Amino acid sequence: MSKRSGRSASGHRSTTKVARASDRQRGGTTASGGVFGRLLGPPVPPGMSEMPRFRTSLAQGFLLVAANPALIAACFLFVLAVWLVLLGFGYVGSPLALTQVFALPPLSTALDTQNAVSVAGQRAGLMAGLGLLVVRALVVAILAGAIVEGFEHAGRIRPAAIARGLRASPRVLAATVLAFVALFLAQLGAVFGAGIATLVQVVLPAFALYLLGFVPFAAVRRRDPLPETIRRSIAGARTPGGRHLSFCLLYVLIAFLLPVFLPQGAFITASPSVVTWIGILAMTLIHLGFTAALGYRWLAVEASVAEPSERV
Amino acid sequence: MLTFASVPAAAQGGSEPAWSQFQGGAAHTGAADGPPPPYRKVWELPLDAGREDVALGPVVSGDTAVVVTDGSVVALDVATGAERWSVERDGEPGTPAIVDVEDAPAVVYPDGDDAETAVLVAVALEDGSPLWEAPLEAEPVGGVTVDDGRVFVVDEDGAVYAVEADDGGVAWTRRISGTVVAPPAASGGGLFVVAGASEDGSSARIVGLDAATGDPLWPAVVPDVASAFGSAPSVDADSVIVALQDGVVYALSVLDGSTSWSVRIAAFVSPLAAPAAPDGAIFVADRTGGLHRVGPGGRDWVFAFNERVLRQSPIVVDAAAVVGFDDGGVGVVDVDTGHMTFRTAATGVAVTGMAVAGDVLLVAHGATGVPRVVGLATDPAGSLVDVMSPTDLDTAELASSFAIAFVVVGLVVIVAGWLARSRYQIRDPSRDSIDQTPEPG
Numbered sequence: 165m166s167k168r169s170g171r172s173a174s175g176h177r178s179t180t181k182v183a184r185a186s187d188r189q190r191g192g193t194t195a196s197g198g199v200f201g202r203l204l205g206p207p208v209p210p211g212m213s214e215m216p217r218f219r220t221s222l223a224q225g226f227l228l229v230a231a232n233p234a235l236i237a238a239c240f241l242f243v244l245a246v247w248l249v250l251l252g253f254g255y256v257g258s259p260l261a262l263t264q265v266f267a268l269p270p271l272s273t274a275l276d277t278q279n280a281v282s283v284a285g286q287r288a289g290l291m292a293g294l295g296l297l298v299v300r301a302l303v304v305a306i307l308a309g310a311i312v313e314g315f316e317h318a319g320r321i322r323p324a325a326i327a328r329g330l331r332a333s334p335r336v337l338a339a340t341v342l343a344f345v346a347l348f349l350a351q352l353g354a355v356f357g358a359g360i361a362t363l364v365q366v367v368l369p370a371f372a373l374y375l376l377g378f379v380p381f382a383a384v385r386r387r388d389p390l391p392e393t394i395r396r397s398i399a400g401a402r403t404p405g406g407r408h409l410s411f412c413l414l415y416v417l418i419a420f421l422l423p424v425f426l427p428q429g430a431f432i433t434a435s436p437s438v439v440t441w442i443g444i445l446a447m448t449l450i451h452l453g454f455t456a457a458l459g460y461r462w463l464a465v466e467a468s469v470a471e472p473s474e475r476v
Numbered sequence: 477m478l479t480f481a482s483v484p485a486a487a488q489g490g491s492e493p494a495w496s497q498f499q500g501g502a503a504h505t506g507a508a509d510g511p512p513p514p515y516r517k518v519w520e521l522p523l524d525a526g527r528e529d530v531a532l533g534p535v536v537s538g539d540t541a542v543v544v545t546d547g548s549v550v551a552l553d554v555a556t557g558a559e560r561w562s563v564e565r566d567g568e569p570g571t572p573a574i575v576d577v578e579d580a581p582a583v584v585y586p587d588g589d590d591a592e593t594a595v596l597v598a599v600a601l602e603d604g605s606p607l608w609e610a611p612l613e614a615e616p617v618g619g620v621t622v623d624d625g626r627v628f629v630v631d632e633d634g635a636v637y638a639v640e641a642d643d644g645g646v647a648w649t650r651r652i653s654g655t656v657v658a659p660p661a662a663s664g665g666g667l668f669v670v671a672g673a674s675e676d677g678s679s680a681r682i683v684g685l686d687a688a689t690g691d692p693l694w695p696a697v698v699p700d701v702a703s704a705f706g707s708a709p710s711v712d713a714d715s716v717i718v719a720l721q722d723g724v725v726y727a728l729s730v731l732d733g734s735t736s737w738s739v740r741i742a743a744f745v746s747p748l749a750a751p752a753a754p755d756g757a758i759f760v761a762d763r764t765g766g767l768h769r770v771g772p773g774g775r776d777w778v779f780a781f782n783e784r785v786l787r788q789s790p791i792v793v794d795a796a797a798v799v800g801f802d803d804g805g806v807g808v809v810d811v812d813t814g815h816m817t818f819r820t821a822a823t824g825v826a827v828t829g830m831a832v833a834g835d836v837l838l839v840a841h842g843a844t845g846v847p848r849v850v851g852l853a854t855d856p857a858g859s860l861v862d863v864m865s866p867t868d869l870d871t872a873e874l875a876s877s878f879a880i881a882f883v884v885v886g887l888v889v890i891v892a893g894w895l896a897r898s899r900y901q902i903r904d905p906s907r908d909s910i911d912q913t914p915e916p917g
Contacts, residue, residue, distance in 0.1 A: 216905065227902050230893020233886065240882055256742060256766065256778055256867050282742045286701045286722060319902035432764060432780040433866035435874040441881030449889060464905035 214468045215406025215461055218414070225457030228311065229449065231319040235310055239266055239452060240445055242303075251434055253283045259436040262444045263423040266307075266451040268377060268458070270343035270369050271419050273300055277347075297344060301337035305329040307452075308336070308380030311459035332383035335390050339379035339397075346372035370416040374401050374409045381462040396469050403465045411461070415454045422447060495536040495831040497573035499750050499789055502623035502662040504710035507754030510793040510832035513808045513818035514858030518836065519557030523550055523847040530569050530787070531840040531847035532619060536833040537574045537581045537601055543829070543840050544569045544585050545847050551583070551604060554833040557851050561604040566593060571619030571659055571829065575627060575641045577607050584627050584641070586616030596620065596629055596639055608644030612637060618708075623662035623687060630656040636669060638690060648690035652683050657747050658708030661716065662687055666730050668716045671696075672705040672747060680706045682718055682726075684733055694733035699726070707745040707760070708789065712753035719745035719760050725770050727758075739770040741778070749789040752797070757811065761790045761799045766867075767809055769797070777814025779865040781807050787828045787843065800827025804841055806852070816863040820852075 216224075229236065243265045250261075264275040276296040281289030309329025314321045346368055378397035382388070388396065401408045423429060426447070427439040436444070499506040523531055523545055533543040539554045546569050551560040567589030574581055581601040587609075588594035594612040599605060614631035621628045626647060627639040634654060638647040654671025661668045667687040672680050680703045684693035703721035710717045715727035715736050723743055727736040743762035745751075752759040757776075760768045765781035767790060783801035790799040796817065797809045804823030809816050825845035831838040837852040864870075 223896075223900065224902060224905075227893065227896055227900060230889050231897060231902060233890050236886060236889060237882075240886070244878055251869055256780070282723075285724070285740055315902065315904045315906075318904070319897075431782050431866070432766065433782075434869040435866070436877060438877045438880045438884075441877050442885055445881055445885040449885065460905060466906055 214465045215403045215408060216464050218407070218411060221411070221457040221461050221464075222453065224315075224460045225455070226449075226453040228314045228319055228456045228460075229452045232310075232314060232321050235314075235321060236449070236452070239448055242266075243444060243448055247436075250279060250283065255279065255283050256432065257282060258430050258432050259440055259444060260423055260426060260429040262436075263426060263429070263447040264419065264451075266303075266448050266455070267419050268373055268415070268451065268455055269300060269304060269340045270347040270372050271416065272304075273297060273340060273344045274347050274369075276300055277344075297340050298337060301340045302330070302333050304340065304380050305333035305336040305383070307455060308332065308459060309384050311456045312381055312384045312463070314456070315460060315463055328384050331387070332380060335383040335393050336380045338390050339376045339383075339394065342394075343369075343372045343376055366416055366420060367413070370409070370412045373412040373416065377401065377412060377458050378462045381459045382466070385462075385466065392472065395472075396466075397462075399469045400462055400465045403468060406461070406465065408461070411457075418450065418454075422450065495534075495833060496575070497535055497622055498571040498619050498659045498708075499710060499752065499791070500832070502621055503712075503753070504659075504661045504708065504750045504789075505712065505754055506710065506750065506752030506759075506789055506791040508791070508793060508832040511835045511837055511852070511854040512794055513796055513798075514855045514860055515806070515808075515818065515820065515837060515852040516855035516858060517850055518853045519851045521550075521552055521557040521559060521849045523548070523842075523849065529842055529847045531828050531842035531849065532569045532571045533829050534831040534833075534838045534840055534849060535572055535574050535583075536831050536838070539833075540601055541831065541833060541838055541849070542572055542574065542583050542601070543847075543849055544572045545842065549583065549585055549599070549604070550849075551601065552849060554836055554838070554851070557849065563599060563604045565597070567615055568617065570616055570629075573620045573622040573627065574601060575622040575625075578642055582607050582641075584620050584622065586612075586620060586629060588612070589615055591615075594631065596627060596637070596644070598627075598641075598644060610637070610639045610644040610646055613649075618657050619659040621659045621662050621667075623667075624665075626687065628660050628662060628667055628687070630660060630669060632656075634671065636660065636667070636685065636690065638667075638687065650685055650690040650692075652681075652696070653678070654681055655705075658750065661709040661711050661750070663711035664714075664730065666693055666711075668709045668711065668730070670706040670709045670718050670747070673703070679703055680720060682706065682709065682716060682728060682733070684716070684730065693730070697728055697733045699724075705747045707747060708750035710750045710753045712756065712758060717751045717753050717758055719751060719762075725751065725758065725760055725768075727772070737772040739775055741766070741768045741770065741775060743768075746786050748787045749785065752790045752792050754792045759790045759792060759797045759811075761785045761788070765799075765801060765807075767797060767799050767807070769811065769814060777865070778867055779807075779809045779814055779816055780867045781816075781819075782866070783807075787826060788830065791830050791832065793832055793837065798830065798837070800830055800839060802826040802844065804844075806830075806839060813862075814865060816865070817860040818858075819861075 277293035280292035306329035309325040310321045313325035378400045382393045382396045426443040529546040531543045531545050534541040542551050548562045550562040565587045570586040572585035582598045584598045587597045594615050596610040598607040614633040616629050625641050630636050634652045636650045667685040669683045679698050681696040681698045683696045701722045707719040719725045724740050726738045758770045765783035768778045769776040788800035800806050804825045806820045808818040825841040826843045828842045829840040839850045841848050
């Protein structure tokens, strides 16, 4: 029987019956071969993984979002506020950028930087982009707090979620900065040509999300130091049989591809049409649903993540 | 000795015609008196060329206009559009120019597609009869610029040539690094070239040369932020105007290349297009169809046409800024208000050049279909519109569009969520998989 040193934010010290999962994970790691085998974990028969299936994760994620009209309304209004702020700073461009306002980092940090560069120029924009990482981290942390609260309370999100998110925000900021670095590395893919550059620009953000995507939820749930939070995020992502990298790739592909079909999305205007807004808000919902699904996945595997004292 | 002064394009060169070369004059200011909108088509001349040839020009002298395609040089009557003569040519087309050769107007155009055949050719405007040829070392690019009795052209290897208009003798050559795709601009004794990044990855640069000797006026100007390409140059009074890939329009002093002012437009301008610069105001058309009016004080306005602009520079006809699109249409914006006043229908064949000839606006089409030249004149029965740019915030429209979308999407999601929750529960998976025991004490 393994012991957990951390305290769950829901106020319970858990004893776990999933020690066998931890054992399986530890044993599996040593059993798997090669770089990808070590990174992604060993193969596990379908249905035997601690990580929920895609459809379960997404169904629970979207169900949680749909159960909280206040969350939806707040996010929609935030998108409108971002658009007004951009226009206020002299942004002249298409509203396509709004489809990524609630994207998970590093996709959203890419958007922040692009918009800042568009408004303020390359140097000032990059500096502003660094400042926007703080805002981005706050948004992600509060959203993660709301999602964790929602799952912990059968869909009901209490105002305390904001406080939990804010407490987690420094560690979320650190993860956001790391994802931002991955974003820059992705740009280097351009030196290999357009085809490889596109591949790298999709795969690297997905990989950053794979490794760091659980950080906001882990930070909300437990007050571990940053290195331990990141370690737990990576360990959770590597849950055997979870196909979590595929989940992250699916999300990044959807986030990249769907905006292409946004009605009149490339039309440069300050006043997007109704159909454009519907597309933007629908994309916002998709991001929220995936984010909640990610939170659900973390909650499902959290207990199976080995504690530092358990590690071999 | 450089003596820079503000010279209206129409007056440059003394006896030169009003629209003698790319963007009207040597400074590429793109401004002239001409027919006001609304426009109607008065004639159309399909050109005997390949299906997707580019037609560059037109340039105008008196009642004759000249365009250059991939395979020919064609002279036509401005009033009727009737073809007067044509001569064959080879290689990438470049914008021709009209210059006096021994006191008679002549057409100068680039010819040849390799080092063996590359020449600068002068033919009589009257009948297309040959006058002289000046051999070049490589295929000429962009087109020719004429100023003060000399013809300037750049080849694909970056060699700049100054050729005497009277006899085709080469006065000087100067090699610059980078890729040039547009004609240089000339004004007040200076010659200004914008070169795109070299294959070694260096940045675009702006080069200033003494038109008399070819000596550099100042070290090549390289922007702080590396840019792969820049627009074609134009000269406004004592400034070279160029838009670089970093989305900034720069005004560089013709005397020392220093930045007099710069304005961020956050958009790319085609390297084939030049800013129009009539009397202090600068008009720039970006590749997404945004027409910007900028100046030392910043951007005055932008009108977003939302149509691609690849080859066409904006021109200014009195109080109208005119821009041609890749869809073949032409848009007109009032220079003071920034509101659209007129727009022609798309033809499907890209606009590749415009010129003003008295009361006719000449529009060359090509690149995306059979090339042609169209004559537009003021339509007395037409009417103007007053349409603000989509980029101007319409608060009521924004609020109503967002509100409708908000309600539609919100209702769909809430109803779907309500239906789903009647069948499924939101679960806490951490409680599903873990034996929870109350925390002691």
